[in-house]
Amino acid sequence: MRNDLELLLKLQVIDYDLGELERSKDYLPDMMGNLDREIKEAKTQLSDTTKQLEEARATHKSLDLELQTREAELQKYQQQMMSIKTNKEYDALVAEIDSLKEQIADRETRVLDTIELIESLEKGIGELQEKESQVVENNQKQLHILQEKMDSIGDKVASKQESRQEVTAAIPKPTLSVYERVRRGRGGRAVVVVKKGACSACFKALTPKKAQDIRRRDKVYTCDHCGSLLFWDDEISK
Numbered sequence: 211m212r213n214d215l216e217l218l219l220k221l222q223v224i225d226y227d228l229g230e231l232e233r234s235k236d237y238l239p240d241m242m243g244n245l246d247r248e249i250k251e252a253k254t255q256l257s258d259t260t261k262q263l264e265e266a267r268a269t270h271k272s273l274d275l276e277l278q279t280r281e282a283e284l285q286k287y288q289q290q291m292m293s294i295k296t297n298k299e300y301d302a303l304v305a306e307i308d309s310l311k312e313q314i315a316d317r318e319t320r321v322l323d324t325i326e327l328i329e330s331l332e333k334g335i336g337e338l339q340e341k342e343s344q345v346v347e348n349n350q351k352q353l354h355i356l357q358e359k360m361d362s363i364g365d366k367v368a369s370k371q372e373s374r375q376e377v378t379a380a381i382p383k384p385t386l387s388v389y390e391r392v393r394r395g396r397g398g399r400a401v402v403v404v405k406k407g408a409c410s411a412c413f414k415a416l417t418p419k420k421a422q423d424i425r426r427r428d429k430v431y432t433c434d435h436c437g438s439l440l441f442w443d444d445e446i447s448k
């Protein structure tokens with residue numbers, strides 16, 4: 211009978227492992243999805259910032275061109291000032307020059323702002339590139355490991371099922387059906403240890419007589435209160 215209990219404990223471990231394998235079919239794809247998403251996010255962040263930098267550089271270039279054009283015009287007008295003949299001409303030219311100077315000052319401010327933006331984007335891109343390559347490297351390594359785990363689930367389940375069949379074949383049918391019933395009812399754990407003279411599933415104290423019986427291990431006993439299959443361990447049961 212001592213043997214039955216050992217087989218039941220062995221069966222419980224196998225069933226726990228089978229449950230874990232079943233659960234991993236759900237959580238492994240979730241974990242892999244998260245790792246994939248992290249890679250995509252890092253790549254998007256980098257490409258968005260690269261695009262912003264390209265746009266800022268293009269803006270800088272066109273502002274520079276606008277500045278050059280207006281400065282050339284200003285020079286032209288300033289030369290015309292030398293050969294001015296009437297007051298009316300003078301007033302018109304001064305107005306043109308004032309307007310150009312305003313436009314030039316505006317472009318100069320915008321050029322400075324753009325340069326500042328370019329510098330900060332360049333700095334940011336360096337960090338993002340580093341982050342992206344780290345995320346890609348780390349996550350791909352983990353994805354590879356998780357994929358291997360996923361791929362091996364089928365084989366592991368099959369081999370656990372095989373061990374399960376060997377173990378259950380050696381357990382008497384009535385004992386096995388008690389195990390199955392309790393396991394379904396208690397969400398997995400059917401065989402529990404006696405702890406300080408009580409059932410460790412429901413914590414109800416056992417009668418001294420029952421504790422003695424369990425200790426003797428002449429047959430498989432169940433808890434009167436919760437139905438768990440009980441076993442004695444000299445270290446913790448007393």
Ligand SMILES: [Zn+2]
Binds near residue numbers: 409433435
């Ligand atoms: Zn109990």
